[in-house]
Amino acid sequence: MELLEEGGETALSLRAVARRAGVSAAAPYRHYADREALVSAVAAVGYRELGERLAAAHRAPSTPEQLASAAVAYVQFALERPALFRLMFGEPCDRDNDERAAATAAVALYVRGIVERVFPDADAEPLATAIWALVHGLAFLHLDGKLDAPSPTAVAERVTGATRALLTATNLGPGTEARKP
Amino acid sequence: MELLEEGGETALSLRAVARRAGVSAAAPYRHYADREALVSAVAAVGYRELGERLAAAHRAPSTPEQLASAAVAYVQFALERPALFRLMFGEPCDRDNDERAAATAAVALYVRGIVERVFPDADAEPLATAIWALVHGLAFLHLDGKLDAPSPTAVAERVTGATRALLTATNLGPGTEARKP
DNA sequence: CGAAGAATGTTTACGGTGCTTACATTACGG
DNA sequence: CCGTAATGTAAGCACCGTAAACATTCTTCG
Numbered sequence: 001m002e003l004l005e006e007g008g009e010t011a012l013s014l015r016a017v018a019r020r021a022g023v024s025a026a027a028p029y030r031h032y033a034d035r036e037a038l039v040s041a042v043a044a045v046g047y048r049e050l051g052e053r054l055a056a057a058h059r060a061p062s063t064p065e066q067l068a069s070a071a072v073a074y075v076q077f078a079l080e081r082p083a084l085f086r087l088m089f090g091e092p093c094d095r096d097n098d099e100r101a102a103a104t105a106a107v108a109l110y111v112r113g114i115v116e117r118v119f120p121d122a123d124a125e126p127l128a129t130a131i132w133a134l135v136h137g138l139a140f141l142h143l144d145g146k147l148d149a150p151s152p153t154a155v156a157e158r159v160t161g162a163t164r165a166l167l168t169a170t171n172l173g174p175g176t177e178a179r180k181p
Numbered sequence: 182m183e184l185l186e187e188g189g190e191t192a193l194s195l196r197a198v199a200r201r202a203g204v205s206a207a208a209p210y211r212h213y214a215d216r217e218a219l220v221s222a223v224a225a226v227g228y229r230e231l232g233e234r235l236a237a238a239h240r241a242p243s244t245p246e247q248l249a250s251a252a253v254a255y256v257q258f259a260l261e262r263p264a265l266f267r268l269m270f271g272e273p274c275d276r277d278n279d280e281r282a283a284a285t286a287a288v289a290l291y292v293r294g295i296v297e298r299v300f301p302d303a304d305a306e307p308l309a310t311a312i313w314a315l316v317h318g319l320a321f322l323h324l325d326g327k328l329d330a331p332s333p334t335a336v337a338e339r340v341t342g343a344t345r346a347l348l349t350a351t352n353l354g355p356g357t358e359a360r361k362p
Numbered sequence: 363c364g365a366a367g368a369a370t371g372t373t374t375a376c377g378g379t380g381c382t383t384a385c386a387t388t389a390c391g392g
Numbered sequence: 393c394c395g396t397a398a399t400g401t402a403a404g405c406a407c408c409g410t411a412a413a414c415a416t417t418c419t420t421c422g
Contacts (some may be wrong), residue, residue: 008273021298033330067235082273084274085270085315086273089271089321089325090270090271090272091267091271092189092263092267093325093326102329105324108327113186122346123346126339126342126343126346127343127346127347129322129339129343130315130319130343130344130346130347132318132322132327133314133315133317133318133319133321133343134200134311134314134315134318134347135314135318136314136317136318136321136322137313137314137316137317137318137319137321138310138311138314138318139316140270140314140317140318140321141310141313141314141317144270144274144285145274146289146313147310148265157267158310159309161307162307162308162310162311163311165303165304165307165311166311166315166347167347170186
């Protein structure tokens with residue numbers, strides 16, 4: 001994790017971790033089958049830390065505003081640890097890694113729970129998809145400089161603005177036809 | 182581009198393009214300063230092709246349904262050329278590359294135009310941000326297998342469903358208060 | 363306790379890669 | 393027609409992933 005945040009994904013080499021650990025170049029292979037296994041392991045702890053970060057923003061959001069605060073936490077995580085975030089999402093993932101799969105499922109469940117509480121009468125699945133996609137996309141567009149991020153507070157305002165624009169003004173409250181036909 | 186789609190980002194090495202071009206290993210350095218420059222150049226043509234793909238879906242969408250078709254085109258582009266898409270967005274981009282900057286600006290303008298036509302009375306900027314983020318996020322979540330994509334039509338249905346859920350059911354038509362306070 | 367076996371680390375080696383330098387060739391325009 | 397710029401070549405360095413053979417420690421169990 002240190003190497004990743006110091007020098008980006010390129011710096012995360014098996015030889016580098018061996019050096020950092022003060023150990024021979026081949027030693028890491030006793031712990032990780034190959035580089036991809038190492039990367040997957042780092043990504044898995046990234047997912048866990050993202051989960052903690054979201055829970056810290058709000059354990060179980062149940063209003064649009066609380067949802068927005070979780071969205072801000074998501075994007076800030078991406079901006080504070082860009083290399084890790086890119087490692088987690090910007091790379092072909094091996095679905096064989098159970099640790100990794102479980103960790104991403106946890107994030108998915110968190111979002112799903114939010115949607116069920118905030119919009120109890122909506123069809124949760126597509127809406128959860130849409131909301132995760134929205135927040136995820138905001139994170140990536142900021143990361144790529146497609147949206148300039150002068151300060152954390154400016155980013156937070158844009159994220160809350162965007163989510164509010166799509167959600168607060170939405171007909172998804174009780175008694176609407178947001179379900180699939 | 183051939184190498185990228187054959188073997189992913191890893192296969193796009195300067196030595197490999199030299200071999201493919203039937204030329205010595207150092208020759209590419211006459212055309213690209215380093216590997217990152219090559220990658221940026223490939224990404225730039227990727228942006229252009231994405232733009233063409235969107236224009237092919239609908240040159241100037243002005244209804245939510247036309248917007249949805251553009252969204253489907255965006256996601257399908259990502260799924261058909263995953264390595265290219267990841268190259269374009271999943272990597273730290275150098276803002277120095279003008280070609281690249283211009284190409285992404287074109288995509289941004291396209292989205293902006295859609296929003297201004299479909300929601301003439303809304304504040305275009307945050308809404309365009311939100312919609313791009315939504316579609317972009319959908320593309321990435323599909324790419325990472327966070328949403329399984331059994332068939333192109335299934336993906337298309339999910340994308341239209343998600344966009345419709347957030348847009349068609351939205352109060353953003355004429356005469357609403359979607360602007361920033 | 364002490365030995366068998368697992369876990370961990372080391373050394374050495376191979377081929378691939380990015381990149382640099384010095385040198386050769388080609389193309390083309392004044 | 394020749395010189396300059398563009399392009400290509402050859403050789404070399406340091407790094408990387410990966411593998412195999414060997415050495416050392418740590419655990420565990422009879």
